[in-house]
Amino acid sequence: MDTLIGQGRTAIGLICDPDSFVENTVGAKSFDDPSFGPGAVVGTAKLDGKTVTVIANDADAFNEKFPVVYAGIIGMEEGYKMAQAVYASIEADKAESKANKRALVLVVDTPGNGPGKVEEIFGMNKATGAYQLALAEARLAGHPIVAMVIGRAISGAFLCHGLQADHILSLDSKFGTMIHVMPLTSISRIVKKDIEILEKLAEGNPVFAAGPRFFSKLGGVEEIVTEIDGMRDAVIRHVAAVRAAKVAGTDGETTGPWGRGALGAERAGRAVRPEVIALLQSELAQVASRYLPGAN
C-alpha cells in the first residue's frame, strides 16, 4: 500500500480493533438517513478493547443535495453531522470519569470545506465552526482526541477536522500525505516570489512550506508515523498519553492547540509566538489594577 488517500474506511479498519467499527451509531444517537452528510463517516469502534468514536471522511461519497461535496469535502451537512457525533460522545459518557471517557479518533483526509453560493447564503462557516466547538468542548470535558492524517489535511478543512485534537499524528509524506494551506506553487504565485527561492527559504523556516515535516517542526503535528502498519500502535499510544495527561490535569498546558504552541517553541519552529504572548501578559499586569472592579 503506498497511499491511503481516499480510503478513510480502510484506515479505520487498520487503526481500530478488527471488524469492530459500527458506522452511524454513537452512544444513543443513530444516523439513519444514508443521504445525510454522506461525506462524513461517523461511528463507534473498539481501540485496544476500549470504545472509541471514529470520525472520518468518505472520498467516494457525493452529496446529491449539495453537489459541492465530493472527494472528501466537508459540506454543511457533513460539518453538523460530525458535530452531532461529538455531542453524542459527550452525552454518552457524561457520568464517566476522565479515566473512562471514550476517546475520539479523527481519521483525516479532506481537501476542503464546501465552497458554493448556497453554502455562503446559509452559512458554511457555522457548520465547520460548530464541529470545532464541539471537539473543543469534548477535549476540555476530558475526552482524549487523536487525529490521524492519512491523506489530505488542507487549510480550513484541517482546522475543522484535525486541529482541535489533543494530539495530531500524520503518515509520512512518502504516502502522499499533504498538510498545507496552499501548495508552494500557489503561494509562490500569490506572494510573487520564485518557487526556487521559497524552497530554499523553507529549509530554514518551516512557516509557509507544505508538508507534515514542516508542521511537525512548528509543533502542529506531534508525531510522524513512518509506516502504515504503525498507525494503530501510534494512535493507541497517543490516546493513552493524552488520557494520562487528562487524569493528571496537565493536558491544558500540554495538549490541544495551546499545547502545540508550546511544542512549536520547543521544536524552534514557532519561536516568536510565546514571546509575544508573554509580552502581552506582562504589559497587562502593569495596568491591570486600573481595570479591576472598583478602579477609576
Add this chain to the structure above:
Amino acid sequence: MSKWSTLLSRSFLESNARERALGLVDDGTFTELVGPFDRRTSPHLETLGEAVEFDDGIVTGIGKIGKTPVFVISQEGRFIGGAVGEVGGAKMVGTIKAAIDFADRIAKDYPNATDEEKPIVAISFETGGVRLHEANAGLLAHAEVMDQLQKARHKVPVIALIGSKVGCFGGMGFVAAATDVIVMSEFGRLGLTGPEVIEQEMGKDEFDSADRALVYRTTGGRHKYVMGDCNFLVEDTIAAFRAQLAELAKLPREKFEELRRIGSEVLVAKQLKGVALAAEMQPKDSRDVWVHAGNPDPVSLALAPVADFRAQAKRLAL
C-alpha cells in the same frame, strides 16, 4: 471637541483598526498591549522581503465601557488584507486568554463583582484568514483562537464586530461564527469562501465575484441579519458599534449563551433545519430565502434605511 469624540461619528468602514479600537471604549481608557512601540514585526515577512508593520496588522489592548473591562482585538485590513500570521495570531490568542485569566482573577478576588464589572472581549474582524507568507503558523493560530473561544464560554462573552472593508472570511469566518454575539453593519461581510475563490473553484456561472451587489446579497450584513447569523445590525459609525457593545456589556453573563447560533447539540439541530431548507429550496439567490422568511419585497427592503430595515425585516425562523 476631543479627538475621541470626533472618532465616534466616523464611518466604521472607513476607519483604521486603531481608530476603531480607541472609539469602541471610553475616552482615555484604552491601553494598547504589544502595540507599535514594541516593534514586534513579523520576522517571516522580513525574510521574504515584504513590508512589515510594527503592530503586525492587529491592534490589541484593554479599555473600559462604563464599569466593564473590554479586551479589544482589531484587525487592520489595509495591511496585507488583515491576514493572520504568527505575531498577529499570538496577539489575538494572547488577548482572549488574558481576558479569561482576568475573569478568573475577578471571580477569585472579587466574589461580589457584578456582571458589569466582569470582562468582555470585542473582536473587530477585517481579514481573509491565513496570511500566506507564513501560512502554517497562521493556520495553527486559528486553531488556538477557536480553542480559546470555547474556553471563554460561560465566562467571558466574546463579541464579533464586522463592518470593515475586507469583511471576515476564510478561517476567521468560522472563528467569528463561533463567538457569542455578532454585530454587523450593512457593509460588513461574513462568510467562509470569499467570492473570488468560489468563482475560481466553481466557475462564473455559480458566482461572479465582480458583481458587488451579488457579493453583498450573499454575505452582507443585511442578509446575515435575515438569516439570524448576525444578532444585531447597526449603522456604519464607530458610535453605533460602540453603543451596541455598551448595551451588551450590561447583559447578565448567562444571557450570552442565548445569543449563540452554534455551540451546542440543540443549536446544531436548529441549524440543520436551515440546511434542510437549503436542500429543499436550492436558492439561486439569497433573496429567495428572504421571501421564504416572510419578506415579500426583498428589493425594496434591501434599499430601506437601516433603521427601517430592522423594523420591517422578518428573520428566518428555524
Add this chain to the structure above:
Amino acid sequence: MALNTLEFECKSTAATVAVAKPVHFGVVGSGDLEILMSPAKNDGAVKVKVVTPVTGFDDLWRRVVGAFVENAKLGNVSIEINDNNATPAVVTLRLRQTLAEAAA
C-alpha cells in the same frame, strides 16, 4: 531578498521643534507607510531608519525626509518608518501628520 533597511541622520539648520513623547501614525497599506517619532537626545540631529521592500531610492529618502526635517525645524528626534512603496508626496504628508499628532 530581505527587506532593505536604510539608516541616516539629518539636521535642521534651525532645529527648535522636538516631540514630547513617542507617537505612532499610519498604516502600511500598499503605497503607504507608518511612522514612529520619538524623542532622542542626538545633538540636535534627527535619526532616521527606513525599512522598505524597495531598493535603489536611498538618496530620494534622504532628500524627502531631510526637507521635512528642515522645514519642520525638527531636532533630537528619532524617526522610524515602515514603508510599502509610498511616493515622496505620501511620505511627506505622513511625516507632517505624525508631527501634528505629536503636537496634539
